[in-house]
Amino acid sequence: MNKHLEELIELSKIDRAIDAFEPKIEAARAKLSALEAKETAVAEEIENLKEEIKEAELKKAKNDLHIQELTEKLEANKKKMADAKTEKEIKALQLEEDIAKEQLDFANEEIARLDNLIETRKGEIEAKEAELAELKEQSEALKAEVEAELAEIEKEKQALFEKKQALVSKMSQKILAFYDKIRRWARNTAVVPVRKQACMGCFMKINDKTYAEVIKGEEITTCPHCGRILYMEPQSEEAATE
Ligand SMILES: [Zn+2]
Known part of the structure; x- marks a missing residue:
């Protein structure tokens, strides 16, 4: 066979082998980035849950303040009731008291509901944090694996480059x-x-x-x-x- 043709066949085989590494490198990197994306998603979910707790705490504080106001109002109402002279006055004060008590009940229920929500979210955060820790562990292991894989590919690729260099240097x-x-x-x-x-x-x-x-x-x-x-x-x- 023609020497040039022989060299061309050999060269094309080397080039093909060098290019064949690219999808392997991409596949190795894709594995890692998929896991990293999962990590980011879980971390975001945790942040959202924390944000929800913060909002619930704020609402709770508002309700606490409302309860304080209502309690004071009821106290004041009691005094007014003692000083009331007419039936009409008493009736009006009673109505006010009823409304205040109803609001008080509602505020207390709201606080109980928010407490419940906070507890639930805290539990969810705990579960997500465990999941994240596990993902990080997997990620670390995979990173080491991928790095070793890439180093091996790089070594093989380098050997092929050297082979190609030697061949090309003697070609026309x-x-x-x-x-x-x-x-x-x-x-x-x-x-x-x-x-x-x-x-x-x-x-x-x-x-x-x-x-x-x-x-x-x-x-x-x-x-x-x-x-x-x-x-x-x-x-x-x-x-x-x-
Ligand atoms: Zn053809």
């Missing part, structure tokens, strides 16, 4: 420029095998003349349809990748 500049030009649009399918007389880049059948050239492998042959560089792979390899 003209051939490399030709390869790069095809690679710009064909990406990892710049150099493709021919199977069943079809280009494995565009999957179109090639004519007999081109096919014969590819089989001979004495020159660099390109697909008449798409322009990719073609080669015949050894039988064993064809079987293995099919």
Whole structure:
């Protein structure tokens, strides 16, 4: 086989292997960011629950103040009642007392309701905080795992870069420029095998003349349809990748 063609096949395999790392890197990072997003969501829920408690406490304080006012009013009313002269006056004071007592009941009920709400929210916060702690623990473990995975990928990638460097340094500049030009649009399918007389880049059948050239492998042959560089792979390899 033509030496340049052999080198091109090798180079395209290395390039493909280097690019194959990208989805692996992305997948590793995606795992981590999914967990981090979950953490943020739980932390936000906790903040919201705390905010609800704060609001409930404020409402409670308002009701406390109201109760104080009503109690004072009832005290004052009692004195007025003792001094009341007419039936009409007494009736009016009684009505006021009834209203004040009703409001007092309502304020007390409201405080009980708010206390209940605060207790419930506190329980929810506790559960969420436990969940968050667990997520953080998972995140730490995963981070270490992902970092190790990325370091391993980086190592493998580096080895491939070195291999590529060694290969490229002995290749013809003209051939490399030709390869790069095809690679710009064909990406990892710049150099493709021919199977069943079809280009494995565009999957179109090639004519007999081109096919014969590819089989001979004495020159660099390109697909008449798409322009990719073609080669015949050894039988064993064809079987293995099919
Ligand atoms: Zn083609």
